[in-house]
Amino acid sequence: MTRFGRYGGIYVPETLMVPIEELTEAFEYFRANPLFQKELNELLSTYAGRPTPITFVPTFSDKVQAKVYLKREDLLHTGAHKLNNSLGQALLAKRMGKRRLIAETGAGQHGVATATAAARLGMECVVYMGTTDMKRQAHNVVRMRLLGAEVRPVSAGSRTLKDAINEALRDWVSNLASTHYCLGSALGPHPYPTMVREFQRVIGDEAKIQFREMTGRLPDTVVACVGGGSNAIGIFTAFLNDSVKLIGVEAGGRGTGRGEHAARFMFDSDPLNHIGVLHGTETFLLQDEDGNILPTYSVSAGLDYPAVGPEHAFLFETKRASYSSISDDLAISAFKMLTQTEGIMPALESSHAIAYVIREMKGSNEFILINCSGRGDKDLSIVEDWMKGHGEL
Numbered sequence: 001m002t003r004f005g006r007y008g009g010i011y012v013p014e015t016l017m018v019p020i021e022e023l024t025e026a027f028e029y030f031r032a033n034p035l036f037q038k039e040l041n042e043l044l045s046t047y048a049g050r051p052t053p054i055t056f057v058p059t060f061s062d063k064v065q066a067k068v069y070l071k072r073e074d075l076l077h078t079g080a081h082k083l084n085n086s087l088g089q090a091l092l093a094k095r096m097g098k099r100r101l102i103a104e105t106g107a108g109q110h111g112v113a114t115a116t117a118a119a120r121l122g123m124e125c126v127v128y129m130g131t132t133d134m135k136r137q138a139h140n141v142v143r144m145r146l147l148g149a150e151v152r153p154v155s156a157g158s159r160t161l162k163d164a165i166n167e168a169l170r171d172w173v174s175n176l177a178s179t180h181y182c183l184g185s186a187l188g189p190h191p192y193p194t195m196v197r198e199f200q201r202v203i204g205d206e207a208k209i210q211f212r213e214m215t216g217r218l219p220d221t222v223v224a225c226v227g228g229g230s231n232a233i234g235i236f237t238a239f240l241n242d243s244v245k246l247i248g249v250e251a252g253g254r255g256t257g258r259g260e261h262a263a264r265f266m267f268d269s270d271p272l273n274h275i276g277v278l279h280g281t282e283t284f285l286l287q288d289e290d291g292n293i294l295p296t297y298s299v300s301a302g303l304d305y306p307a308v309g310p311e312h313a314f315l316f317e318t319k320r321a322s323y324s325s326i327s328d329d330l331a332i333s334a335f336k337m338l339t340q341t342e343g344i345m346p347a348l349e350s351s352h353a354i355a356y357v358i359r360e361m362k363g364s365n366e367f368i369l370i371n372c373s374g375r376g377d378k379d380l381s382i383v384e385d386w387m388k389g390h391g392e393l
């Protein structure tokens with residue numbers, strides 16, 4: 001199965017069809033291989049820090065008059081859920097006989113996770129990053145270089161994530177024998193959306209058991225932020241067949257105009273106008289009438305991408321999940337509120353999911369599980385600037 005309904009597929013140049021098939025076969029073989037699973041599970045538990053806990057947040061819950069629990073991916077090694085996927089793909093690549101990992105990165109989080117997995121598994125690592133992003137995220141560039149990765153600047157196009165993906169794909173085509181392309185979200189051509197989901201579903205599989213142990217029941221609602229969609233699909237998957245509401249939260253940015261947000265599911269015209277192909281997959285996109293990709297904006301770099309993972313497009317169409325968006329301002333307020341009420345500083349990405357609960361679920365009295373996809377330390381200077389701009393510091 002290469003598609004989720006009409007979404008997904010494999011839209012790549014002929015030269016990539018063979019490596020895509022090779023990867024699909026290897027993934028299908030190893031996902032059912034007990035030795036591979038054992039080695040990955042050992043890495044996840046003894047190196048990455050799984051299982052991550054779920055935490056009831058009592059003061060925050062009082063404020064929103066609901067019973068709120070956080071899945072603590074912020075406590076995973078390197079500070080976000082991304083390492084689940086990078087470790088899984090790195091181990092798979094090693095079993096396939098590859099010695100070199102390449103990755104794209106926007107904010108640098110996926111680059112850091114992949115550089116970390118490469119260091120641990122003794123592999124070479126090259127990370128493609130737009131020069132605009134390298135300036136914005138200088139600290140993560142240093143982190144990747146310290147981890148032994150080579151960071152290659154990309155100065156094409158808008159010099160951001162989308163251009164870095166193009167460059168990584170080009171590298172892959174030229175170095176197929178030695179190299180695995182470690183894609184960072186539930187995106188791209190098949191098998192990536194399925195493979196990344198399978199490496200991230202540990203989030204929801206753990207959370208479901210933990211939630212039952214703590215409360216004796218399942219949550220009414222599960223909420224997660226959606227960039228490419230990997231942390232959201234990672235927590236949703238365990239609950240797909242239960243009567244649990246699933247809500248994905250996109251970046252509403254600073255307005256509803258073109259280039260002001262990254263909310264792919266926010267539109268008021270015919271849905272068909274919003275479907276297209278980007279980076280090898282058919283899905284909902286931010287595009288103009290001629291199919292040109294529109295610029296995007298969000299205060300949180302991890303949500304700032306013009307396409308959404310194809311399985312989310314399918315969950316949207318079939319109404320199994322619903323999608324909403326949250327503005328920069330509300331995300332920053334939620335960041336501050338969770339930090340002050342509970343001593344947990346969430347990533348600005350995760351703050352979008354928290355803000356949704358504050359705005360939409362106040363007084364619901366529901367049992368709510370939020371995926372806290374990462375920690376907020378990386379976002380301190382952005383929040384500092386915002387507070388200075390609002391006379392709060």
Ligand SMILES: *Cc1c(COP(=O)(O)O)cnc(C)c1O
Pocket residue numbers: 080081082109110184185186225226227228229230231232302303347349350373374375
């Ligand atoms: C990258 C990132 C995201 C967005 O990516 P998804 O693939 O949508 O999960 C969300 N939260 C954090 C902390 C991230 O680093």
